[in-house]
Amino acid sequence: MSGTLGQGSAGDRHQGRIDIARRAAHPSVMRDFHKRTGTEDELIRVVDALPGLVWTALPDGHVDFLNQRWCEYTGLSVDESYGQGWQTAIHCEDLPELLGRWRSILASGEPREMEARLRRFDGEYRWFLFRTNPLVDLSGQIVKWCGVNTDIEDRKRAKEAVNGVDRLFRSVVDGLPALVTLRKPAGDLEFANRHVLEYVGATIEELKQLPTTGTVHPDDLPNLLALWKGSVETGHPYEIEVRRRRADGVYRWFHMRGSPLRDTDGHIVIWYLLGTDVDDRNRAENLLAGEKRLLEMVAGGDSMSGILEALCQLVESTVTGCYCSVLLLGPDGTRLERGAAPSLPPNFIASIIGRPVKVDSGPCAMTAYLNEQVIATDLTAETRWAASDWCSMALAHGLQACWSTPISSTTGKVLGTFAIYFAQPRTPMPQHQILIDQFTHVASITIERAQTDAALKRSEAFLAEAQRLSSTGSFSWNTVTDKITWSEEVYHIYGLDPTVPITMERFGSRLHPDDVAHVSEHINRARGDGRDFEVDYRTQMDDHSVKYLHAVVHAGRDQDGQLEYFGAVQDVTERRLSEQALSKLRSDLAHIARVTSLGALTASIAHEVNQPLSGIITNASTCLRMLAADPPNIDGARETARRTIRDGNRASDVITRLRALFSKKDASTESVDLNEATREVIALSLSELQRNQVILRPELGDDLPPVTGDRVQLQQVILNLLLNASDAMGSVNDRPRQLIIKTERDEGDRVRLTVQDAGVGLEPQGVDKLFEAFYTTKSDGMGIGLSISRSIIESHHGRLWAAPNDGPGATFSFSIPRGSPSDMTGVHNLDPLQTPAVKDAQRIVRNP
Amino acid sequence: MVMRSLISVVDDDESVRESLPDLLREFGFSAEAFSSAEEFLASDCVGQTKCLILDISMPGMSGPDLQRELTVRRKRIPIVFITAHVDAAVRPRLLAQGAVECLFKPFSETALLNALNAALRVS
Numbered sequence: 001m002s003g004t005l006g007q008g009s010a011g012d013r014h015q016g017r018i019d020i021a022r023r024a025a026h027p028s029v030m031r032d033f034h035k036r037t038g039t040e041d042e043l044i045r046v047v048d049a050l051p052g053l054v055w056t057a058l059p060d061g062h063v064d065f066l067n068q069r070w071c072e073y074t075g076l077s078v079d080e081s082y083g084q085g086w087q088t089a090i091h092c093e094d095l096p097e098l099l100g101r102w103r104s105i106l107a108s109g110e111p112r113e114m115e116a117r118l119r120r121f122d123g124e125y126r127w128f129l130f131r132t133n134p135l136v137d138l139s140g141q142i143v144k145w146c147g148v149n150t151d152i153e154d155r156k157r158a159k160e161a162v163n164g165v166d167r168l169f170r171s172v173v174d175g176l177p178a179l180v181t182l183r184k185p186a187g188d189l190e191f192a193n194r195h196v197l198e199y200v201g202a203t204i205e206e207l208k209q210l211p212t213t214g215t216v217h218p219d220d221l222p223n224l225l226a227l228w229k230g231s232v233e234t235g236h237p238y239e240i241e242v243r244r245r246r247a248d249g250v251y252r253w254f255h256m257r258g259s260p261l262r263d264t265d266g267h268i269v270i271w272y273l274l275g276t277d278v279d280d281r282n283r284a285e286n287l288l289a290g291e292k293r294l295l296e297m298v299a300g301g302d303s304m305s306g307i308l309e310a311l312c313q314l315v316e317s318t319v320t321g322c323y324c325s326v327l328l329l330g331p332d333g334t335r336l337e338r339g340a341a342p343s344l345p346p347n348f349i350a351s352i353i354g355r356p357v358k359v360d361s362g363p364c365a366m367t368a369y370l371n372e373q374v375i376a377t378d379l380t381a382e383t384r385w386a387a388s389d390w391c392s393m394a395l396a397h398g399l400q401a402c403w404s405t406p407i408s409s410t411t412g413k414v415l416g417t418f419a420i421y422f423a424q425p426r427t428p429m430p431q432h433q434i435l436i437d438q439f440t441h442v443a444s445i446t447i448e449r450a451q452t453d454a455a456l457k458r459s460e461a462f463l464a465e466a467q468r469l470s471s472t473g474s475f476s477w478n479t480v481t482d483k484i485t486w487s488e489e490v491y492h493i494y495g496l497d498p499t500v501p502i503t504m505e506r507f508g509s510r511l512h513p514d515d516v517a518h519v520s521e522h523i524n525r526a527r528g529d530g531r532d533f534e535v536d537y538r539t540q541m542d543d544h545s546v547k548y549l550h551a552v553v554h555a556g557r558d559q560d561g562q563l564e565y566f567g568a569v570q571d572v573t574e575r576r577l578s579e580q581a582l583s584k585l586r587s588d589l590a591h592i593a594r595v596t597s598l599g600a601l602t603a604s605i606a607h608e609v610n611q612p613l614s615g616i617i618t619n620a621s622t623c624l625r626m627l628a629a630d631p632p633n634i635d636g637a638r639e640t641a642r643r644t645i646r647d648g649n650r651a652s653d654v655i656t657r658l659r660a661l662f663s664k665k666d667a668s669t670e671s672v673d674l675n676e677a678t679r680e681v682i683a684l685s686l687s688e689l690q691r692n693q694v695i696l697r698p699e700l701g702d703d704l705p706p707v708t709g710d711r712v713q714l715q716q717v718i719l720n721l722l723l724n725a726s727d728a729m730g731s732v733n734d735r736p737r738q739l740i741i742k743t744e745r746d747e748g749d750r751v752r753l754t755v756q757d758a759g760v761g762l763e764p765q766g767v768d769k770l771f772e773a774f775y776t777t778k779s780d781g782m783g784i785g786l787s788i789s790r791s792i793i794e795s796h797h798g799r800l801w802a803a804p805n806d807g808p809g810a811t812f813s814f815s816i817p818r819g820s821p822s823d824m825t826g827v828h829n830l831d832p833l834q835t836p837a838v839k840d841a842q843r844i845v846r847n848p
Numbered sequence: 849m850v851m852r853s854l855i856s857v858v859d860d861d862e863s864v865r866e867s868l869p870d871l872l873r874e875f876g877f878s879a880e881a882f883s884s885a886e887e888f889l890a891s892d893c894v895g896q897t898k899c900l901i902l903d904i905s906m907p908g909m910s911g912p913d914l915q916r917e918l919t920v921r922r923k924r925i926p927i928v929f930i931t932a933h934v935d936a937a938v939r940p941r942l943l944a945q946g947a948v949e950c951l952f953k954p955f956s957e958t959a960l961l962n963a964l965n966a967a968l969r970v971s
Contacts, residue, residue, distance in 0.1 A: 611863065614953035640867070643866060687905070690907060
């Protein structure tokens, strides 16, 4: 391309060269040229070869010469460029200024420079520097102007680029959402970005007039100054958070960072200061920290009112100019109660407390009633609570806005209200709503926790009271660590100090010496088998008194899977003692019962004794008479004396039997022939039965095996059954008063005795009560006979029962195992706790 | 030989039946013992008996029952009741019903003799 153009312009170049040579033949100029080159051609070649666009003009500005490079660059021929023709190559925008400048140069006659864009042969404009220099003759007259045009496009571009970066930098700094200032090493303000000016609300000039730290919060100033001073001295960067005053007077937190800029010698040229607004972040952090603090208070068990108060204060410190209150819904849900309101006038809160929870009672009552947020942005225009005159009351306390929000439990139940008040009309913003949501939640946690705690404390108190009342303590025991925990009542039972932790040794030291072995056995077994168990044992107190304890123990696993026992231990001393007392009482009652029978048998006994006595006296009289006869009837006297002795023995037997049956003596265990025992009882009661016109039919079984037991006690039962049967027939006149007493073998190697009467029979409703103590159908009975009889039979591992007959009357039976002395529960050495006699005695006590 | 008066004893108690007739014989009476009222009634001694010593309570027919039976049979035999049951109320009732005496066991020889004398006077 260049080749083509070059060829096309070859003729022009030649023409120009000739013209220059010709027209340059000015005497003075030509003389200098001649001096140096010697030839005109050589001169022309030099000019053409110069690396610039070279031209000459006449003193009036008329261009009269252009070198070959000009023609090649612009693509204009020499002829086209002569005179004013060159102007077509100048950018039209630059031409007027260039021409004006050219004229002023011509007029000044001084060497000067101009700039303009020059069109290249391909149409592209590039900046050129036009340097002009006047050529003067010897007389000082300007004869010509010489000019050189140099391409400065690249330099210009570079400079423009530099200017652009500068502008960009500035606009970036201005646009930074941070406060950017530059200060001289001495502290004078050099630069402040737009953000600084807008924040402070001043121009840069105004700002320069302000003291260095004029917008910093007075409380933060000392720290900042100290830091700044230090940094200026050491040249170290610094960082600090300070509050800076905004144009509207509000202080906001800024994170300030200062860094020095140094020159190549290391001297500080300027300080760059960057301030970042951290107010929102700080606020959020403070809120978060505050919330955390509140939750810590909740977890730490602080008082509810203290926490709610702190909550109000936190919100008040977060939202400028607000006052907060928390009101609680009373237990019955109909009244508002005091929660916390640290900054509101006490009179104002006092007039809200106790208001009924209704829609028209006020914003908080309405909130609690509806379980909805209630916003009153301007109380002067509010009408909702006109009925209760709430607004005027609030206005009188200087409050003009109220936002009340329900505090709800996790189940949605209203616990109370959280209200924010303002002295001016105010509408909540989204950030307020977030704040309210956050703190009603914290309040809800606080109140629920307090209520749960209260319920728990109540429940614990109930439990402790129940433990105290029932003398029952609870405990746990980890078999791996041997760690034992006792409830307070256990310590109380053992008479140990609750502040000293319980150990196995301490527990063992309290055991009654006689119980150490079997308790140890239980404990050792429990370590292995992990089964529930119960144990009775005694503990010995410091004063050597003994407590009877009963423990019920349940096996479980702790969170680590270790075998652990939980249990309850009850002080059963009182019960045990009363059982022992009852046992004695029962024994006394049994005696009373026997004595009562004795009373019933008095006539019968008198008869039994009087019969042989009668025989004795009669025989003795006869004997005396026989001896007094002449001759004495010795044989007859001997016979009567023999009868006297026999009758005396008979009377003695009666007395012996009576003594055995009615004396108060401990039970004994022996082999008893039930038939023989029955016969003796019959002998004692026979006359009583006869007196009642009872026809007794004994059916005593042959080959009846002996039983093991207490002979007298069994006879007591038989006597009781016989007398009852006799009594039951006392009013029977329409049929024989037949009484059958029968002994026989019973199944299961037992012996059974049956007494069947033809009496009035059993009352259907009375059967169950028959064996209860003091139940009686007789006008003169105590009602303890059957109850004691049953307990005696049960102590012989037997059974006593009653059944109605098919015909008239009833049948009472007992059945006892033959047993052996070792099987026999020795009545005299029975544990009073275990014997039926005790149950019997307990029944007696329960059914007075 | 003087015919001795027959005294009959009715009592279910064997020792009385053994001892009392011997004493009565020592007194000089003739004596017979019966273990029950039924046995006495069935015997041939009813008509010859000058005095009846009768136990009050016996299985089956009691003493008073026998007394009534004898009245029904128009056998007027003086009766001396004896009893081992000490019941003071019994005596006046029996005396009112015609008994000569009521002795509570054990009774003395003298008491028995007085009663018998009274009975024999009656007869």
